[in-house]
Amino acid sequence: MPTKVKAVILLSGGLDSSTILYQAKADGCECYALSFDYKQRHRRELESAVRIAGKAGVAEHQVVEFDLRRWGGSALTDERLDLPRNRSKAEMATEIPITYVPARNTIFLSFALAYAEAIAAKRVYIGVNALDYSGYPDCRPDYIQAMQEVFRLGTKQGREGEAIAIIAPLIHLKKTEIIQLGESLGVPWQDTWSCYTGGEVACGVCDSCQLRLAAFAELGLKDPLPYAHQ
Amino acid sequence: MPTKVKAVILLSGGLDSSTILYQAKADGCECYALSFDYKQRHRRELESAVRIAGKAGVAEHQVVEFDLRRWGGSALTDERLDLPRNRSKAEMATEIPITYVPARNTIFLSFALAYAEAIAAKRVYIGVNALDYSGYPDCRPDYIQAMQEVFRLGTKQGREGEAIAIIAPLIHLKKTEIIQLGESLGVPWQDTWSCYTGGEVACGVCDSCQLRLAAFAELGLKDPLPYAHQ
Numbered sequence: 001m002p003t004k005v006k007a008v009i010l011l012s013g014g015l016d017s018s019t020i021l022y023q024a025k026a027d028g029c030e031c032y033a034l035s036f037d038y039k040q041r042h043r044r045e046l047e048s049a050v051r052i053a054g055k056a057g058v059a060e061h062q063v064v065e066f067d068l069r070r071w072g073g074s075a076l077t078d079e080r081l082d083l084p085r086n087r088s089k090a091e092m093a094t095e096i097p098i099t100y101v102p103a104r105n106t107i108f109l110s111f112a113l114a115y116a117e118a119i120a121a122k123r124v125y126i127g128v129n130a131l132d133y134s135g136y137p138d139c140r141p142d143y144i145q146a147m148q149e150v151f152r153l154g155t156k157q158g159r160e161g162e163a164i165a166i167i168a169p170l171i172h173l174k175k176t177e178i179i180q181l182g183e184s185l186g187v188p189w190q191d192t193w194s195c196y197t198g199g200e201v202a203c204g205v206c207d208s209c210q211l212r213l214a215a216f217a218e219l220g221l222k223d224p225l226p227y228a229h230q
Numbered sequence: 231m232p233t234k235v236k237a238v239i240l241l242s243g244g245l246d247s248s249t250i251l252y253q254a255k256a257d258g259c260e261c262y263a264l265s266f267d268y269k270q271r272h273r274r275e276l277e278s279a280v281r282i283a284g285k286a287g288v289a290e291h292q293v294v295e296f297d298l299r300r301w302g303g304s305a306l307t308d309e310r311l312d313l314p315r316n317r318s319k320a321e322m323a324t325e326i327p328i329t330y331v332p333a334r335n336t337i338f339l340s341f342a343l344a345y346a347e348a349i350a351a352k353r354v355y356i357g358v359n360a361l362d363y364s365g366y367p368d369c370r371p372d373y374i375q376a377m378q379e380v381f382r383l384g385t386k387q388g389r390e391g392e393a394i395a396i397i398a399p400l401i402h403l404k405k406t407e408i409i410q411l412g413e414s415l416g417v418p419w420q421d422t423w424s425c426y427t428g429g430e431v432a433c434g435v436c437d438s439c440q441l442r443l444a445a446f447a448e449l450g451l452k453d454p455l456p457y458a459h460q
Contacts, residue, residue: 064296070294071345102344102348110336115332137386140383146383153368153373154373155333155368156330158367
C-alpha cells in the first residue's frame with residue numbers, strides 16, 4: 001500500500017473548511033488539521049473544529065493561539081464594532097465588509113506553511129471561496145497564487161525540492177455547489193458552525209448565516225443547525 | 231510640519247533589526263515596533279528588543295506571543311538539537327542551516343502586515359540580509375518580492391490603494407556595511423543581542439556570534455558586548 005500524502009488542513013469549523021477536510025480525506029491524504037484561537041469574537045467555531053476533526057479522524061489537530069484583538073481592525077476582533085445584519089446579496093458583493101480581518105488568511109497560511117514543512121507535508125488545503133465573498137481580498141485566486149510563490153521561495157522545501165502546494169478546492173464554487181460537494185462527502189453539517197455570533201443557536205441574520213441558509217434553501221435541503229431567525 | 235509616515239518595524243533585538251529601526255527613524259517614520267515571543271530557545275533577544283525600542287523612542291511596541299515549539303523543525307525551537315559551533319564562513323554559506331525556522335519570516339511578515347493595515351501604516355521594515363546568511367531561503371530578494379505581491383493582493387489597503395511597502399534596507403549589505411550604517415545612525419550595540427544561546431554573556435562561537443565578531447574585527451571596531459569565547 002502506498003504511503004498516504006500528508007496534508008495540513010486549515011480548519012475553522014465552518015461549512016467550507018469542514019468540506020475541504022473531507023475532500024482531503026477523499027483525496028487519500030493523511031490529514032493534519034490546523035485551527036487558530038486568535039481571540040475571535042466567540043469560541044463556538046473552535047469547538048466545532050475540534051468536533052469535526054475528531055469525526056473525520058485526523059492524524060493530529062493543532063490549535064495555535066495568538067491575539068489579533070491587540071490591534072483590532074475588524075468586527076470579528078473588536079466587539080465595539082457591530083456585525084452587519086440582514087444585508088442583501090448585492091450589498092455583500094459590492095464592498096470589503098467590516099468582518100474582514102487584516103491579513104488573516106496570510107497569517108493562517110504562514111502557520112500552515114511552517115507546520116507543513118516541519119512535518120514534511122506536501123499540501124496545504126484552504127477553504128477560500130471567491131464567489132460568495134468576493135469582498136475579501138485574501139480569498140481570490142490571484143492572492144492564492146501569490147502565496148504559492150511565497151511557499152516556493154520562502155522555505156527550504158520549496159528551494160531544494162517541490163514546493164508545498166496550496167490546494168483550494170472551493171475557490172471557484174458557489175455556496176450551493178460547496179454544499180452539494182459536502183453532501184457527497186458526508187460532511188456532518190450539524191457539527192459545523194458558520195455564524196459570526198457565538199450564541200446558543202446560530203443567529204440567521206449575519207452575512208455568513210444568510211449565505212448558508214439561502215444556499216441550503218436553494219437546494220431544497222434542510223440545514224440541520226438550529227437558528228434563532230430564519 | 232508634515233505628518234510622519236507610520237512604519238511597522240520587525241524588531242528581534244539583534245544587530246540587524248536594531249539598525250533598521252534606527253534607519254526608519256532616520257527616514258522620518260513614526261515607528262511601531264513588532265517583536266515575537268515564539269518560545270524561541272531563550273528570551274534574551276526579546277529583552278534586548280524591549281530595551282532598543284525604548285531607547286529609540288518608538289510610538290508603540292507590540293510583542294505577539296505564539297508557540298513554534300509545538301512542531302519544532304529547527305535548532306532554535308527544539309532544544310534537543312545542537313546549535314552549530316565554530317563553523318567556517320564557507321560552511322555557513324553552503325547550506326541551509328539547522329537554525330532555519332520553517333516559514334519564520336513569512337509568519338513575522340504576516341503579522342507585520344496585519345498590524346500595519348490595522349494602524350494604517352504605509353511601510354514594514356525588515357532586517358533581512360541576503361549575503362551573510364545566504365543559506366536562509368526567506369532572506370533573499372526574490373522571496374521579499376513574492377511577499378510584496380502578497381501585501382498588494384492580500385489586503386484591503388493593497389486592493390483599494392497603494393500597497394504597504396516592504397522595506398529591506400540591509401538586503402544587499404555585508405555585515406561590515408551594516409555595522410558601518412548602524413554606527414552612523416548611533417545604534418546602541420551594547421543593548422543588542424545576536425547570540426543564538428541565551429547565557430549571561432554571548433557565546434562567541436555560534437554562527438551568529440562569529441559573523442558579528444568577524445565583522446567588528448574587520449572594521450577595527452570593538453563590539454561592546456561581553457563574550458565567553460572570542
